[in-house]
Amino acid sequence: MQKKILFIILAISSLILSAQDIPEHISYTKIYDFLDELANDGIIELNSVAKPYSRMMITEKLLIANAEKQHLNKRQQAELAFFLNEFALEQNKLPDALIHLWKKDRSKAALVQPAINYNDSLFRARITPILGMHITRNANGDIIKRWYGAEFQTMMGKHLSVYGSLRDISIQGALLADTHYLNDLAGYEYKESSAGGDFSDSRGGIKYDWYWGSVGLVKDNVIWGDNYHGSNILSGRAPSFPMLTLHLKPAKWFEMQYFHGWLVSNVLDSTRYYLDNLDVRHYRMANKFIAANMFTFTPFPKLNISVGNSIIYAESNVQAAYFIPIAFYKSLDHTLTKGITGLENQNSQVFFNISSRNIKHLHLFSSVYADEVNFSRFLPSSEDKNPISYKVGANLSNFPIKNLSITGEFTRTNIINYKHSIPVLSWSSNGYNLGHYLGDNSQEIYLAVTYKPIRGLDLNLSYVDAKHGNEYDYNRANIIKIISQPSLGDIIWSNQTVGFKAQYEVINNTYAILNIDYSDINGYDSNSTAITGEVIKDAQGYLNLFTPTYLQGKNTTITVGLSFGF
Numbered sequence: 193m194q195k196k197i198l199f200i201i202l203a204i205s206s207l208i209l210s211a212q213d214i215p216e217h218i219s220y221t222k223i224y225d226f227l228d229e230l231a232n233d234g235i236i237e238l239n240s241v242a243k244p245y246s247r248m249m250i251t252e253k254l255l256i257a258n259a260e261k262q263h264l265n266k267r268q269q270a271e272l273a274f275f276l277n278e279f280a281l282e283q284n285k286l287p288d289a290l291i292h293l294w295k296k297d298r299s300k301a302a303l304v305q306p307a308i309n310y311n312d313s314l315f316r317a318r319i320t321p322i323l324g325m326h327i328t329r330n331a332n333g334d335i336i337k338r339w340y341g342a343e344f345q346t347m348m349g350k351h352l353s354v355y356g357s358l359r360d361i362s363i364q365g366a367l368l369a370d371t372h373y374l375n376d377l378a379g380y381e382y383k384e385s386s387a388g389g390d391f392s393d394s395r396g397g398i399k400y401d402w403y404w405g406s407v408g409l410v411k412d413n414v415i416w417g418d419n420y421h422g423s424n425i426l427s428g429r430a431p432s433f434p435m436l437t438l439h440l441k442p443a444k445w446f447e448m449q450y451f452h453g454w455l456v457s458n459v460l461d462s463t464r465y466y467l468d469n470l471d472v473r474h475y476r477m478a479n480k481f482i483a484a485n486m487f488t489f490t491p492f493p494k495l496n497i498s499v500g501n502s503i504i505y506a507e508s509n510v511q512a513a514y515f516i517p518i519a520f521y522k523s524l525d526h527t528l529t530k531g532i533t534g535l536e537n538q539n540s541q542v543f544f545n546i547s548s549r550n551i552k553h554l555h556l557f558s559s560v561y562a563d564e565v566n567f568s569r570f571l572p573s574s575e576d577k578n579p580i581s582y583k584v585g586a587n588l589s590n591f592p593i594k595n596l597s598i599t600g601e602f603t604r605t606n607i608i609n610y611k612h613s614i615p616v617l618s619w620s621s622n623g624y625n626l627g628h629y630l631g632d633n634s635q636e637i638y639l640a641v642t643y644k645p646i647r648g649l650d651l652n653l654s655y656v657d658a659k660h661g662n663e664y665d666y667n668r669a670n671i672i673k674i675i676s677q678p679s680l681g682d683i684i685w686s687n688q689t690v691g692f693k694a695q696y697e698v699i700n701n702t703y704a705i706l707n708i709d710y711s712d713i714n715g716y717d718s719n720s721t722a723i724t725g726e727v728i729k730d731a732q733g734y735l736n737l738f739t740p741t742y743l744q745g746k747n748t749t750i751t752v753g754l755s756f757g758f
Contacts, residue, residue, distance in 0.1 A: 212246075212247075212248055212282075212347040212350075212351070212352070212353035212399070212401060213246040213248060213353055213399045213401040213406040213408065213439070214246060214247045214248070214345050214347070214353045214355045214399070215244035215245070215246055215247070215355070215397075215410070215412055216244050216245055216246070216247050216250055217244055217357075217395070217412070217413070218243050218244050218413055218415055218428050220701075222648075222650070222695075222697055223250060223275060223278075224243065224245070225650075226271055226275060227240075227245070227250065227253055228240060228555070228587070228589075229268070229589045229590070229597070230253065230257050230268075231494075231549055231555070232549055232552075232553055232554065232555050232587065232588075232589040232590070233263075233552065233553060233589060233590055234494075234549070234552050234553075235256070235257050235260050235263060235264070236253045236256050236257055237493055237494060237549075238253065238549075239447055239488050239490070239496050239547075240418055240496075240547060241416060241417065241418055241486060241488055241496060241498045241545045241547060242414075242415070242416050242449045242486055242488075243414070243415040243416075243428070244412065244413070244414070244415075246406075247279060247282055247345070248282050250275075250279060250282075251276075251279040251282040251283060254272060254275055254276050254279060255276075255283075257272055258272060258276065265590070265594050265595065267594075267595055267644060267645070267646060267647055270646070270647035271647050271648075274647055274648065274697075274700070277700070278700050278701075280309075281309060281311060281316045281317075281318055281345075281347070284311065284316075285311065286298075286299070286300050286309050286311050287300070287307070287309060287700075289302030289303075289304065289305060289307070290302070290304040290305065290699065291303040291304040298310060298311055298312050299311070304699055305699040305700040305701060305702060306320060306321050306702075306756055307319065307320045307700075308320075314348065314349060315346070315347070315348055316346065316347040317344065317345065317346040317347070318344065318345045318346075319342060319343070319344045320342065320343055320344075320701065320756075320757060321340075321341075321342050321756055321757065322339065322340060322341040322342055322343060322357070322359055322755075322756060322757030323339070323340045323755065323756045323757065324338070324339050324340075324703075324753060324754065324755025324756060324757065325337065325338045325339075325753060325754065325755070326705070326751055326752070326753030326755075327751065327752055327753065328365075328749060328750070328751040329749070329750050329751075330742070330743075330747045330748060330749040330750070331747060331748075332366070332741070332742045332747070333365060333366070333742070334365055335363065335364070335365030335366055335368070335388075335742070336363070336364040336365060337361065337362075337363050337364075337753075338361070338362050338364075339359050339360060339361040339362070339755075340359070340360055341357065341358045341359040341360055341757075342357070342358065343355070343356065343357030343358075343757065344356055344357075351400055351401055351402060352398070352399070352400055353398070353399045353400075353401070354396075354397075354398045354399075355396055355397060356394070356395065356396025356397075357393075357394070357395050357396060358392065358393070358394045359392065359393045359394075359757075360390070360392045361380070361390060361391055361392070361393065362388070362389075362390040363382075363388040363389050363390065364387055364388045365387075365388050365742075366388070366740055366741065366742035367382055367384065367388060367389050367740065368740050368742060368743065370740070371620075371622070371623035371624050371625075372737055372738060373738060373739060373740060374629060374630050374631065374634075374658070374660060374685065374687070374738045374739065375629060375739075375743075376421070376422050376427075376429060376629040377429075378429060379429055379430050379431055379622060379623075379624035380393065380431055381431060381622055393431075393432070394411070395410075395411050395412050395413075395432050396410065396411060396412075397409055397410025397411060397412065398410070399437075404440065404441050404442045405438070405439055405440040405441065405442070406437070406438075406439045407436070407437065407438050407439075408436070408437045409434070409435075409436055409437075410434070410435060410437060411432050411433065411434040411435070412432050412435070413428040413430075413432045414426050414428055414435075414451065415427060415428040416449070416484075416486055416500070416543070416545075417543070417545055417559040417561075417583070418545055418547045418555075418557035418558075418559060418585070419557075419559070419583060419585065419601065420585065420587060420599045420601060420638070420640070421599075421601055421636075421638040421640070421654075421656075422603070422628055422629050422630075422636075423559065423583075423627070423628065424559060424561050424581040424582070424583045424603055424605065424627055424628040425543045425545070425559055425561045425627060426484075426626055426627070427625075427626065427627060427628060427629060429624055429625070429626075429629055430620065430621045430622055430624035430625070430626050431456070431621065431622045431624065433453050433454060433455055433456065433621055434453065434454050435451040435452060435453035435454070436451060436452045436453075436515075437449075437450070437451045438450040438451070438517050444490065445489060445490045445491065446487070446488070446489060446490070447487075447488040447490075448485065448486070448487050448488070448517065448518075449485065449486040449488075449500075450483075450484070450485040450486075450517035450518075451482075451483075451484055452481065452482070452483045452510070452514060452515055453481065453482045453483075453484075454480075454481060455480040455481065455482055455504070455620075455621035455622075456477065456480065456621050456622045457477050457478045457479070457480035457506065457615075457616045458477065458622060458623045459477060459478045459480075459615050459616040460475045460476070460477060460478070461475065461476055461477060461478040461479075462475065464476040464478075478506055478616045479506055479507065479508060479509070480504065480505075480506050480616055480617075480621070481504070481505050481506070481507075481510055481511075481514070482502060482503070482504050482505075482621075483502060483503050483505075483514035483515070483519075483521060484500065484501070484502035484503075485500050485501065485502070485517055485518065485519075486498055486499075486500035486543070486545075487499055487500060494548065494549040494550045495546075495547075495548050495549075495550055496545075496546070496547045496548075497545075497546050498543075498544070498545040498546070498547075499542075499543070499544050499545075500542070500543050500544075501520055501521055501522065501540065501541060501542045501543070502521065502540065502541045502543075503521035503522070503524075503525060503538050503539065503540045503541070504538060504539040504540075504541075504612075504617050504618070504619060505525070505538040505539070505617070506538070506614075506616040506617055511528065513528060521538075521540050522537075522540035522542075525537050525538045525540055536613065536614055536617075538617060539563075539612045539614075539617040539618070539619070541561060541562065541563055541619070542562045542565065543559065543560060543561045543562065544559065544560045544562075545557070545558070545559040545560075546558050546559075552591075553588055553589050553590055553591035554586065554587070554588050554589075554591075555586065555587040555588075555589070556585075556586050557583075557584075557585055557586070558582065558583060558584045558585070559582070559583045560580060560581070560582045560583075561580065561581045561582075561609070561627060562578065562579075562580040562581075563578075563579040563580065563608070563609045563610065563611075563619070564578060564579050565578055565580070566578060575676040576672050576675045576676040577606055577607070577675055577676070577679065578606065578675075579606050579607065579608045579609040579611075579632070579675060580605075580606055580609060581603070581604065581605035581606065581609050581610075581627065581628060581632075582603070582604055582605075583601060583602070583603045583604075583628075584601070584602050585599070585600060585601035585602065585638075586599070586600055587599045587600075595643060595644045595645060596641070596642070596643050596644075597641070597642045598640070598641055599638070599639065599640040599641075599642070600638070600639050600640075601636070601637070601638040601639075602635075602636070602637055602638075603628060603630070603634075603635065603636045603638075604634075604635050604679075605627075605628055605630065605631070605632050605633065605634050605635070606632065606633065606675070606679055607632055607633045607661075607662075607664060607674060607675050607677060607679065608632055608633075608664060608666055608671070608674060608675055609627075609632040609633075610625055610626075610627050610631060610632050611632060611665075611666040612666055613666040613667070613668040613671070630658055630660060631660070632664075633660060633661040633662060633663070633664070633679070633680060633681070634658070634659065634660045634661065634680075635658070635659045635680060636656065636657070636658045636659075637655075637656070637657040637658075638654070638655070638656055639654065639655045640652060640653065640654040640655070641653050641654075648696055648697040648698065649694070649695075649696045650693070650694070650695045650696075651692075651693075651694050652691075652692070652693040652694075652695075653690075653691070653692050654689075654690070654691045654692075654693070655688075655689070655690050655691075656687060656688065656689045656691070657686075657687075657688055658686065658687040658688075659680060659683050659685070659686050659687075660683070660684060660685040660686070660738065661679070661680035661681045661682060661683060661684065662677065662680075662681045662682050662684060662718055662720070662726055663684060663726065663727040663734070663737075664677075664725050664726050664727065665725050665726075665727060666725075667724055667725030669724070670723065670724040670725045671725075673723055673724075673725075674723065674725050674726075677723070681720060682716070682718040682719050682720050683716055684715060684716050684717075684718055684729075684731075684734045685713075685714070685715050685716070685734050685735065685738045685739070686712075686713070686714055686716070687711065687712070687713045687739075688711070688712045688713075689709055689710065689711040689712070689713075690709070690710045690711075691707065691708065691709040691710075692706075692707070692708045692709075693705070693706070693707045693708075694706040694707075701756060701757050702754075702755070702756050703753075703754065703755050704753070704754050705751065705752065705753045705754075705755075706750075706751070706752055707749075707750070707751040707752075708748070708749075708750050709747075709748070709749045709750075710746075710747075710748050711743060711746070711747050711749065712745070712746045713735070713739050713743055713744055713745065713747075714731075714735060714744075714745065715730075715731040715732060715733070715734035715735030715736075715737075715738070715739075716731050716734065717730055717731045
């Protein structure tokens with residue numbers, strides 16, 4: 193036992209000495225699922241409230257699991273060996289490959305798995321290609337999605353990291369992601385055409401780290417809040433945006449996440465424009481910024497309690513006060529905007545998350561996003577309710593059946609949550625809600641069973657029951673009456689979907705997928721008397737607002753695909 197403990201200490205110490213902080217993008221769900229499984233089984237400890245994780249942190253967790261691999265089942269041991277090879281550079285070595293193009297002491301180029309790797313005492317780097325195609329079909333036609341690009345990761349010295357990726361994506365057929373559609377597909381700013389659309393997705397950044405923290409300037413996606421089917425705090429669905437980041441973990445019982453981001457408002461600023469050579473005005477978008485922090489306390493092992501707050505603000509320039517990572521931003525806002533007649537405050541939020549893995553194999557979690565809190569509204573006698581969203585859920589792994597996990601989640605979001613009377617201050621970027629994909633006045637039940645019979649193969653059977661109630665604009669003059677309406681009220685849209693997903697990671701970052709969804713998505717007339725601020729449409733109008741024509745009604749939709757990269 194002492195030798196085992198010594199091995200773990202030495203392994204972690206060797207990483208700390210050269211612990212670069214390159215984020216592993218949230219789209220590589222298999223590594224996130226595997227770490228979650230290891231934490232549920234008690235092999236590692238994991239704070240899962242904020243993603244992405246750094247590749248070095250992932251490697252540290254994998255090495256801890258490797259020291260305890262006798263407690264893993266056969267499939268988990270194969271997964272562990274697979275991922276340790278994927279994260280070889282973080283261990284100061286070159287990864288193994290099936291087919292080499294060339295091989296030297298300090299570098300390798302491989303055809304399978306496709307990558308170029310380099311490693312010496314000062315500089316480590318990896319370049320991997322990205323290539324893929326998915327074909328989706330139902331009774332309404334075909335959608336062909338193709339993408340290509342590349343990504344790189346570099347670690348220089350002991351503290352500096354630079355990474356980046358570029359994906360050029362084209363879609364032939366219906367576009368299924370849009371700012372109003374109630375689905376969890378990643379959002380993009382399409383260049384639309386009669387045949388479909390295309391877009392490019394560029395992410396990357398530079399980070400400097402030390403053994404208990406890091407700072408960075410990055411453009412990436414962020415998820416805050418424990419979940420298995422869409423966070424209600426920061427879901428990561430909106431397009432990536434640039435941000436300054438700070439991550440601190442000075443003690444085992446405390447961790448802090450902070451970022452200041454530059455969002456895209458999609459709101460024209462009538463005071464800012466360019467003049468072309470014909471004196472035509474070309475208006476620019478209004479500025480939009482976000483500052484957010486999350487503090488996690490671990491009073492005893494496997495229990496993480498996180499609290500945080502944020503602010504969306506839209507001044508002409510950044511505000512220095514919101515670069516304070518430990519601030520309570522609502523208080524700062526009241527000071528900064530006090531006394532300006534007719535000016536609304538900026539839009540502030542608070543959130544809470546609790547995650548417990550104290551029962552072996554079981555992950556219990558809950559998260560709350562509060563747009564505004566008035567404690568008198570929690571009283572049963574209060575007609576108006578706070579605009580908040582809450583999620584509760586559980587995941588049971590490898591018990592009583594090995595390689596089987598069961599997940600259940602319930603999400604409820606009250607009226608007007610995520611919205612604001614000033615559109616530029618809404619909880620969104622590029623028009624996509626930063627929070628839960630169903631938006632406000634909604635409810636979701638999510639159930640799933642996942643079976644992993646062999647290394648790399650995930651079989652998932654899921655059920656989604658999603659509902660959206662009356663739709664309201666944030667009408668400041670009538671806001672009290674709006675938030676006094678019954679939660680959900682009339683159901684104007686619903687989605688019941690049974691889905692089967694098979695995903696096989698053949699070799700590192702090479703995927704074959706098969707998805708089959710049977711969905712029943714409908715709109716409904718509102719039966720209650722309309723009030724000021726309510727969006728009034730008929731059943732088909734609501735359906736068109738929230739769902740692409742391709743998925744309306746009853747459909748069996750099949751997607752097959754193969755990709756290098758993710």
